Amino acid sequence: MTRTIKLSDGKVIPAIGWGNGTGGLFGNHDPAVENGIAALKAGIYHIDTAECYKTEEATAEAIKQAGVKREDIWVTTKSLSGIEKIRSNVQQRIKNLGFKPDLLLLHFPTVPKEGSTSEFWTNFEDLVYDGTLEGVSLGVSNFRPQDLEAILKVARIKPVVNQLEYHPYVLEHIQPVLDIGEKHNIVTESFGLLTPVLRHPTGGPLKPVLEKVAARLSKDTGKEIDTVTVLTLWTIQKGVVAVTSSRNPANLKKFKEIDDLPDLKPEEVKEIEQVGRQVHFRHYKSHMSKDFPDPNLPEDL
Numbered sequence: 009m010t011r012t013i014k015l016s017d018g019k020v021i022p023a024i025g026w027g028n029g030t031g032g033l034f035g036n037h038d039p040a041v042e043n044g045i046a047a048l049k050a051g052i053y054h055i056d057t058a059e060c061y062k063t064e065e066a067t068a069e070a071i072k073q074a075g076v077k078r079e080d081i082w083v084t085t086k087s088l089s090g091i092e093k094i095r096s097n098v099q100q101r102i103k104n105l106g107f108k109p110d111l112l113l114l115h116f117p118t119v120p121k122e123g124s125t126s127e128f129w130t131n132f133e134d135l136v137y138d139g140t141l142e143g144v145s146l147g148v149s150n151f152r153p154q155d156l157e158a159i160l161k162v163a164r165i166k167p168v169v170n171q172l173e174y175h176p177y178v179l180e181h182i183q184p185v186l187d188i189g190e191k192h193n194i195v196t197e198s199f200g201l202l203t204p205v206l207r208h209p210t211g212g213p214l215k216p217v218l219e220k221v222a223a224r225l226s227k228d229t230g231k232e233i234d235t236v237t238v239l240t241l242w243t244i245q246k247g248v249v250a251v252t253s254s255r256n257p258a259n260l261k262k263f264k265e266i267d268d269l270p271d272l273k274p275e276e277v278k279e280i281e282q283v284g285r286q287v288h289f290r291h292y293k294s295h296m297s298k299d300f301p302d303p304n305l306p307e308d309l
């Protein structure tokens with residue numbers, strides 16, 4: 009079985025994605041090919057790439073060399089285009105991949121000129137209507153409430169996803185983004201989801217909670233379940249696509265095994281969220297707090 013999430017345009021996306029934009033793969037063709045093959049061979053049939061990662065060709069190459077069918081793999085890429093060059097930029101994405109992606113995102117709301125996100129979106133949509141992006145789902149990334157509102161005012165095609173840093177330690181901050189997403193059926197895609205386990209200096213108040221759930225799940229399944237697995241499962245059970253990464257075959261195998269694990273108990277999902285909301289700790293800062301202030305919460309308890 010593969011855990012999946014349904015998008016508002018009817019397409020079904022594998023709930024776990026493997027990204028080639030971090031872990032030293034950014035701009036590194038050969039490692040991105042080699043590790044992409046490993047992810048596909050582990051059974052993760054969803055690759056997340058982007059114009060700025062310079063790994064679109066490597067994505068196509070990995071699919072070819074892994075001997076899997078292109079149509080069986082979900083491919084997302086992201087554009088960094090300004091408004092003027094959007095057509096040629098999109099054509100370049102398709103050229104680099106050698107096929108149309110399943111999902112194309114505007115990588116940052118700050119790429120079009122200040123205040124021009126809605127104009128960008130109209131031009132993006134035109135490429136669907138003229139056939140250039142026929143069959144391709146459109147989405148956004150790193151959008152704050154004001155960015156979503158700007159495009160939703162004019163959208164003929166609503167974005168199907170918003171990809172942003174998502175984990176329990178940013179929930180309080182991004183709640184207004186999530187509320188708009190829920191209202192307009194925009195699925196959240198998470199990156200940096202393992203931040204509470206891997207990047208928070210102490211693990212914070214979630215550490216004992218995740219360890220407790222991992223121990224319970226290990227006992228019930230007879231498998232060795234770690235806190236990374238628990239956090240990834242929590243993400244998916246929140247209805248959020250988990251875009252993660254790994255260059256380690258053992259960790260890739262663990263991600264794939266999540267497909268066949270039982271769900272966390274509802275009270276475990278709730279406790280992870282409640283404890284996470286006591287802290288604010290963001291790894292990817294960029295523009296996210298600009299005109300969208302961070303909550304007044306400590307980074308640790």
Ligand SMILES: NC(=O)c1ccc[n+]([C@@H]2O[C@H](COP(=O)([O-])OP(=O)(O)OC[C@H]3O[C@@H](n4cnc5c(N)ncnc54)[C@H](OP(=O)(O)O)[C@@H]3O)[C@@H](O)[C@H]2O)c1
Nearest residue numbers: 027028029030056199200201202236252253254255256259
């Ligand atoms: N839209 C955007 O602006 C944006 C921004 C950032 C990222 N992204 C996308 O999201 C992808 C993932 O981002 P991320 O790296 O921040 O994701 P993440 O899920 O927070 O972290 C991935 C890291 O987790 C480690 N890991 C995996 N399984 C593990 C385990 N069982 N135990 C210990 N460590 C484990 C991996 O290292 P090992 O290799 O050691 O397993 C990998 O370096 C990127 O590649 C990119 O495609 C998008």
